[in-house]
Amino acid sequence: DTPLLESDFYRFQEGLTPRERESLGQLRAYLEAEVRPIADQYWARAEFPTQTIAPLAELGMYGPSIPLVRHFENSAVFRGWAALELGRIDAGVSTFIGVQSGLAMNSIAVGGSDEQQQEWLPRMARGEVVGAFGLTEPLSGSDSARGLRTTARREGETWVLDGEKRWIGNATFADVVVIWAKDVADEQVKGFLVTTDTPGFTATKIEDKIALRTVQNADIVLDGVRVPESRRLQRADSFRTTAAVLRLTRTEVAWQAIGIAIGAYEAALDYARERIQFGKPIAAHQMVQDLLVRSLMNITASIALCTQASAMQDQGIGGDEHSAMAKAFATAKMRETVGWCREVQGGNGIVLDKGVARFFSDAEAIYSYEGTREVNTLIVGRAITGQAAFV
Numbered sequence: 354d355t356p357l358l359e360s361d362f363y364r365f366q367e368g369l370t371p372r373e374r375e376s377l378g379q380l381r382a383y384l385e386a387e388v389r390p391i392a393d394q395y396w397a398r399a400e401f402p403t404q405t406i407a408p409l410a411e412l413g414m415y416g417p418s419i420p421l422v423r424h425f426e427n428s429a430v431f432r433g434w435a436a437l438e439l440g441r442i443d444a445g446v447s448t449f450i451g452v453q454s455g456l457a458m459n460s461i462a463v464g465g466s467d468e469q470q471q472e473w474l475p476r477m478a479r480g481e482v483v484g485a486f487g488l489t490e491p492l493s494g495s496d497s498a499r500g501l502r503t504t505a506r507r508e509g510e511t512w513v514l515d516g517e518k519r520w521i522g523n524a525t526f527a528d529v530v531v532i533w534a535k536d537v538a539d540e541q542v543k544g545f546l547v548t549t550d551t552p553g554f555t556a557t558k559i560e561d562k563i564a565l566r567t568v569q570n571a572d573i574v575l576d577g578v579r580v581p582e583s584r585r586l587q588r589a590d591s592f593r594t595t596a597a598v599l600r601l602t603r604t605e606v607a608w609q610a611i612g613i614a615i616g617a618y619e620a621a622l623d624y625a626r627e628r629i630q631f632g633k634p635i636a637a638h639q640m641v642q643d644l645l646v647r648s649l650m651n652i653t654a655s656i657a658l659c660t661q662a663s664a665m666q667d668q669g670i671g672g673d674e675h676s677a678m679a680k681a682f683a684t685a686k687m688r689e690t691v692g693w694c695r696e697v698q699g700g701n702g703i704v705l706d707k708g709v710a711r712f713f714s715d716a717e718a719i720y721s722y723e724g725t726r727e728v729n730t731l732i733v734g735r736a737i738t739g740q741a742a743f744v
């Protein structure tokens with residue numbers, strides 16, 4: 354039987370099915386044995402550990418929500434816990450999966466025809482094909498719904514794509530990138546499966562990041578890239594499809610943020626038990642206990658919120674505002690928590706091998722991607738007031 358995470362203070366994981374808990378146990382064992390020991394090194398070198406791609410496929414991490422490829426029937430709450438377990442060990446590997454499975458595969462599952470799903474999803478689920486998701490541009494981040502400048506022009510059975518993308522995760526080594534572009538004819542956003550060997554496509558790694566260093570983010574240039582109509586996502590006719598994909602992934606990013614907070618909290622707790630100051634472990638000082646308990650409170654409140662957000666997704670009643678609040682809340686609480694955990698470690702909190710520093714840094718990227726706190730707040734604000742305040 355898979356033990357509960359100690360940091361799951363209110364035993365939420367008990368609500369999962371035995372099969373789900375078994376799967377999480379296998380994931381945790383793999384991450385502890387193979388990923389935890391190398392995570393800091395790869396982070397420092399800003400490289401992605403590609404050796405994890407195949408084992409994570411065997412663990413069923415690519416497309417667990419997609420009936421065509423999933424290993425077993427499972428709940429959104431289970432998938433949230435998987436994102437948490439991944440984030441708890443390595444936010445880089447967890448983000449790789451968020452892009453491959455959450456963004457790229459879900460785009461095909463939601464927007465692709467049956468043939469397109471058959472063509473791409475099984476190979477992606479096996480990790481043979483790596484995907485990326487190209488929405489953000491140099492001049493359009495939070496306002497991607499209206500501000501996309503990348504264009505798609507139809508010439509018979511071929512589309513010609515021109516424009517630039519920024520921040521595209523996995524794109525330096527991906528096989529296929531879902532490119533979102535505006536059709537010049539009807540001004541609607543459409544999705545295209547662009548293989549990275551297509552002439553006119555270039556991806557250049559963004560260097561010198563201080564967060565999520567293992568994730569290979571790229572600037573992409575599309576210069577007259579020609580894509581056949583058969584590679585246009587057949588059921589993606591407007592930004593509504595893009596938004597539907599983001600609604601699915603946002604809640605998982607919230608869960609991932611809790612994992613990051615837990616990773617930092619566990620390292621801080623271990624440290625506090627061992628570090629002696631003023632003749633006793635710092636864990637015995639009241640103000641240090643306060644930081645640790647407040648961290649656990651943030652984690653626990655976030656788990657409670659995300660459990661319900663995912664359960665509502667399972668019931669088909671989760672709206673944009675529910676995933677937006679989960680993401681905004683959990684990432685804000687994560688950011689506060691990793692700061693407190695770094696504080697518990699004093700000066701050592703800024704050194705990688707003490708176990709908090711990587712989570713502390715990575716938290717900054719998770720805080721801003723998949724909708725910043727402000728944008729997710731405005732999505733909730735629109736829902737409760739009926740007033741859209743984005744513009």
Ligand code: FAD
Nearest residue numbers: 486487488489494495520521522718722723724725727743
């Ligand atoms: P901006 O939109 O320029 O925002 C800057 C600031 O202004 C933010 O604080 C924002 O909240 C605030 N702001 C903007 N508009 C408003 C408003 N109306 N009201 C109040 N405040 C506002 N994108 C992809 O397409 N694919 C990927 O794989 C991908 N991976 C990423 C990985 C990393 C590590 C990072 C950092 C980003 C990634 N992104 C990716 C892009 C990410 O989604 C964007 O960074 C994010 O949407 C924010 O856009 P921006 O960075 O352009 O910031």
